Structure formats: structure tokens, C-alpha cells
Amino acid sequence: SQQGEEDPQALSIQEGENATMNCSYKTSINNLQWYRQNSGRGLVHLILIRSNEREKHSGRLRVTLDTSKKSSSLLITASRAADTASYFCATDAGTGNQFYFGTGTSLTVIP
Amino acid sequence: NAGVMQNPRHLVRRRGQEARLRCSPMKGHSHVYWYRQLPEEGLKFMVYLQKENIIDESGMPKERFSAEFPKEGPSILRIQQVVRGDSAAYFCASSLNNEQFFGPGTRLTVL
Numbered sequence: 001s002q003q004g005e006e007d008p009q010a011l012s013i014q015e016g017e018n019a020t021m022n023c024s025y026k027t028s029i030n031n032l033q034w035y036r037q038n039s040g041r042g043l044v045h046l047i048l049i050r051s052n053e054r055e056k057h058s059g060r061l062r063v064t065l066d067t068s069k070k071s072s073s074l075l076i077t078a079s080r081a082a083d084t085a086s087y088f089c090a091t092d093a094g095t096g097n098q099f100y101f102g103t104g105t106s107l108t109v110i111p
Numbered sequence: 112n113a114g115v116m117q118n119p120r121h122l123v124r125r126r127g128q129e130a131r132l133r134c135s136p137m138k139g140h141s142h143v144y145w146y147r148q149l150p151e152e153g154l155k156f157m158v159y160l161q162k163e164n165i166i167d168e169s170g171m172p173k174e175r176f177s178a179e180f181p182k183e184g185p186s187i188l189r190i191q192q193v194v195r196g197d198s199a200a201y202f203c204a205s206s207l208n209n210e211q212f213f214g215p216g217t218r219l220t221v222l
Binding site: 041 | 144146152153154155156202204210211212213214215216
């Protein structure tokens with residue numbers, strides 16, 4: 001399977017703490033994207049990191065990419081209860097069109 | 112600029128009926144992707160279309176499923192003779208380049 005695999009499957013933290021989620025994939029990629037999905041809702045694009053980038057920031061989000069290890073991490077700093085959601089990584093497996101999603105990390109932020 | 116629109120949001124069908132799911136991409140986007148999300152799973156790519164062309168349908172089941180993206184109007188995902196296993200959330204995404212924007216999804220329930 002070319003799918004990304006997120007780790008951990010579930011994460012529960014206290015509000016204010018940092019949350020780190022990891023994603024591993026199998027094939028070479030052009031880019032990797034992270035998405036958030038609130039329960040019963042559609043996906044929201046969070047951040048895209050290209051294969052020639054190592055780190056990217058967006059607000060409280062920090063994404064790293066290690067193409068040698070075929071892995072990426074998503075760090076959410078100073079978490080809030082509203083960050084409670086499932087987080088998915090998606091890779092294009094070098095195709096540039098179709099994306100392969102993992103099963104996601106379910107994050108619960110306890111107020 | 113309206114986002115990706117999908118309708119209906121919820122669709123209930125009995126086994127053997129047909130389901131038609133519609134997706135209107137973001138303005139100016141000519142690429143449409145369909146994904147299926149089964150309960151407790153990540154998204155699985157189904158098909159990638161451009162106007163009047165199917166570019167990649169490698170994720171589509173061989174039977175009963177079809178998709179189109181006509182010159183005018185929304186993209187349609189059609190499922191004939193639905194079975195209970197077709198119950199899932201179906202998401203459409205559109206893109207201009209590599210970044211995909213997702214619609215809210217259609218939740219199909221087959222009774």
C-alpha cells in the first residue's frame with residue numbers, strides 16, 4: 001500500500017499542551033499534505049509541504065518532512081479544545097494528482 | 112469565492128436503488144477528485160477527472176460505479192444497484208494545482 005500511516009492512532013492531551021502526530025509513507029512524493037476532519041464533517045486543508053522542503057509553519061502548526069526516512073510530523077502548539085479532530089496526512093506518491101490518505105490520528109484536547 | 116459544493120449532504124437509498132452524488136468544484140478549478148471514506152477509515156481515492164475526461168479511475172470499483180465531469184454542470188458520481196457496503200461518506204475535492212480543496216461530503220446510507 002502507498003498510503004500514509006499516522007501514528008499514534010489516538011492522542012489525548014490537556015489544553016495548552018503540544019500535540020505531535022507522525023506520518024510515514026512508502027513511495028517517493030512530490031508533496032505531502034495534512035488535513036483536519038472534525039467529527040462528521042469534511043476535510044480542511046492545513047498545510048502542504050513539498051519534497052524539497054524540510055519544515056513549514058502556519059500559525060500554531062509546524063510540519064517537518066524527512067524524505068530520507070519517508071516521514072512527516074505535525075506539531076500543534078498550545079493546543080485548544082477546538083483542535084479536537086482527526087488529522088490525516090496525504091501523499092501524492094509522485095503522481096501529482098491522486099492522493100493517498102492514512103487512517104488518521106484522533107486528537108482529543110481536554111479543556 | 113464559494114468552496115467546493117456537494118449535494119445532497121445526506122442520501123438514503125434502499126438496496127438495489129441508484130445513488131447520484133453531485134460535486135461543484137471551486138470557481139476556476141477544472142480538476143475534480145472523488146474519495147470514499149468508510150466508517151473508522153481514512154479516505155480512499157476513487158477517480159480523478161478533468162472536464163469531459165477521466166484521467167485516473169484506478170480507485171473505482173469495477174462494477175456499478177461511474178463518474179463524469181461534463182463540460183457544463185457538476186461532476187456526478189453514480190452508484191447503481193447500491194448495496195449496504197456502499198454506505199460511506201463520499202468526498203469530492205477540486206484543485207487548480209496540487210492543493211486540493213474538499214467539499215463537505217455526501218453521507219450515503221444504504222438500508
